[in-house]
Every structure is written in structure tokens, then in C-alpha cells.
Amino acid sequence: MKKYKCPICGYIYDEEKEGIKFEDLPDDWKCPLCGAPKNIFKAEAIEIEINEENDKNLREMNLGEISALCSSLARGCEKQYLDEEAKLFMTLANYYNNKAQEQGDFSTIIEKINKDLNSNYKKASEIASEKKDRGALRVIGWGEKVTMILKSLIDNGIPTDKKVYVCDVCGFVYVGDEKPEICPVCKVPNFKLLEVKRGA
Amino acid sequence: MSKERAIRNLRLCSKDCLCLFVCPTGATDTETGQIDFDKCIGCGACSKACPAGAISMVPYEYPKEQPKDDEVIEKLKFIIESKVDQEQLANYIIKNSNNEGEKFLAKIISKANRLILEDLYRESGYMLPQSKKTKEFLNQLLEKDTTNNEVINKLLNLLNFND
Numbered sequence: 335m336k337k338y339k340c341p342i343c344g345y346i347y348d349e350e351k352e353g354i355k356f357e358d359l360p361d362d363w364k365c366p367l368c369g370a371p372k373n374i375f376k377a378e379a380i381e382i383e384i385n386e387e388n389d390k391n392l393r394e395m396n397l398g399e400i401s402a403l404c405s406s407l408a409r410g411c412e413k414q415y416l417d418e419e420a421k422l423f424m425t426l427a428n429y430y431n432n433k434a435q436e437q438g439d440f441s442t443i444i445e446k447i448n449k450d451l452n453s454n455y456k457k458a459s460e461i462a463s464e465k466k467d468r469g470a471l472r473v474i475g476w477g478e479k480v481t482m483i484l485k486s487l488i489d490n491g492i493p494t495d496k497k498v499y500v501c502d503v504c505g506f507v508y509v510g511d512e513k514p515e516i517c518p519v520c521k522v523p524n525f526k527l528l529e530v531k532r533g534a
Numbered sequence: 535m536s537k538e539r540a541i542r543n544l545r546l547c548s549k550d551c552l553c554l555f556v557c558p559t560g561a562t563d564t565e566t567g568q569i570d571f572d573k574c575i576g577c578g579a580c581s582k583a584c585p586a587g588a589i590s591m592v593p594y595e596y597p598k599e600q601p602k603d604d605e606v607i608e609k610l611k612f613i614i615e616s617k618v619d620q621e622q623l624a625n626y627i628i629k630n631s632n633n634e635g636e637k638f639l640a641k642i643i644s645k646a647n648r649l650i651l652e653d654l655y656r657e658s659g660y661m662l663p664q665s666k667k668t669k670e671f672l673n674q675l676l677e678k679d680t681t682n683n684e685v686i687n688k689l690l691n692l693l694n695f696n697d
Contacts, residue, residue: 505649
């Protein structure tokens, strides 16, 4: 299916909507808006493909996504010292997090991690470079590194006699008893590397 | 109303207390250590006087969110979807596994993914809680289910939207 554009007024004849191919219209057919003749219409260069990727992009956010966005906004409020707003966003984040459900095991997680490392981060990085979006390049760089750490933790396990810290800024995981001075990924001072306790 | 308010970073505060001497309204002198925002007139005197650089002036009204390219947002969205799945899978393991080691590993993965996700959203056009996009998002949530309408309406009233 193609679209044809009137070069005079910009009217677009959409074959899909109209149900009749443009070339099947009578020769004396005229632009319904400005009356321009059929033979000066031009086919639109780009056919709109509805591929899986586009479709996915347009669909609604799922419950897990809503939860993550709410907790992100909660942090934004926290940074501005808007305590009440932060709490309200967290209420929403927790509500949607409890409703979200997905079933699987570590091998399913590894599959997704591999896809992130082999494809998702690379594609995002290319576009972010092209658009000169340095903020996006930052989040991509940090996230990719943390993802690699998570993969190695799943592959190798966490030694039971070591402490574990998670960077509260970027998600970097440090396994060991003495925290590094700064987070090796985002460089924040180590008071933001928070210990995660076993059990409970 | 003043345009800014003073905020004290308690981790940096060296308790030299010059802010108490210079504050014209007594807003800096409180039992919690934080400034009394109701009393603060936003003059900035405490921030200038503080030898530790522990007091910053924060605006009530923020500039508009920086625009983001649609293609960048789209590519970040693929990562977001994958990370949400990973977080939710880890949550499932935490709930259903009987192995303490596995549960702990899953807990770490869930936490790290949530932090990655929050950061991804910040770079996907949701940096600022006061933005137009946040407002639209909250309005969409109102339509989604009514359980949290009270919470959402409070947020819509409290946040000083700028766009």
C-alpha cells in the first residue's frame, strides 16, 4: 500500500484508507481539497512499514515499566527535597511492582542480558552518538558495565563469605569486604555503595 | 512567594552554624537539622555564609525538560523493556526459590536492574517530576485503574508543573 501526496496543497491519498489503488482511480479524478489533477500527484517515498519493533514501541507501558517510572520520579522528588511527593510516587511504584508478574529462572535472565549486551546497548549507543545525546551515552555506558557485572555474578555465583554492596546511583555490584573509595562505574564516593544483607 | 529555598546537605554540614547568625527569619535553626521551609524567604544569606558549602539554593520552579530525540527514546525503550523483564524474573525467583543463595543473587539482580531502569527513564524524557510528560503520565494512570486516584490527584496538585 502506498500514499500519494498533492504537490499543491499537501493532501494525502492513502490507498489503505481509501481501499482503492491510486492508479485505479479515473484519469479525471481530482484532488478533493484543491482540485489539482491526478497526474501531478507524487507517490510518497516511504512506505510505512508496521514491523514488530514499531508496534512494540507504541504499545502501552506494562506494570513493571509503570513501577520503574514511578520510582524514578520518586527519586527526582527526593533530590529536590520534595519528601511528600517522593512518598506518593513510591506508593505508586510499590503498588505496580506487586502487581507485575513474570515467570522464569536465571537462564531466562541470562538470555535477556545477552541480548542487551550483543544488540540493545550497541544500537542505542549508535543512535545516541549520532544524535549527540551525551546524557543517553552516559546511561548506556554505565548500564552496559553493570549488566556485564550481573552476567558474571549469575555465571560464577556470589561467594558466601563475602559482603555485597550495590551502588545506589548506577546499580554497580561490588563483592568483597572493603569497599573501593569510589564506585568504579559512576565514580560516586563510596558512602553511596550500600551493603545488601543476606536473608530477610 | 520567594523563588528559591535553602536546603542543607546534612552530610556536608560541619556545624559551624554561621547560618544561624545570618538567617533573618530563624529558618535555619531547627531540631531536625533541615531548614524550616515555611520560614525560609530564599534570601541566600545562609548559603553564602556556610564555610562547608553545605547549603544550596533550590528553585520552586524549574526550567522545562530538555527535549529528547524520538529515536534515542525508542532505542532506550528496548533496553527498558528487557531490564523490566529481568527485574520481574528476579522478583519471581525471590518469591519462589527455596535456595537462599539463589534468592540472594536474585535480590541483587532485582535491585541493580531497578537502579538501571530509574536512570534509563531519566534519560528518556522523564528527568523532571514537574514536566509535561510526567503530568500526562499521571493523567493516563488515573484512567488505568481507580485504586490510586487519591494518591495521583495529590501528586497532580502538589507538583508545580512548568509546561
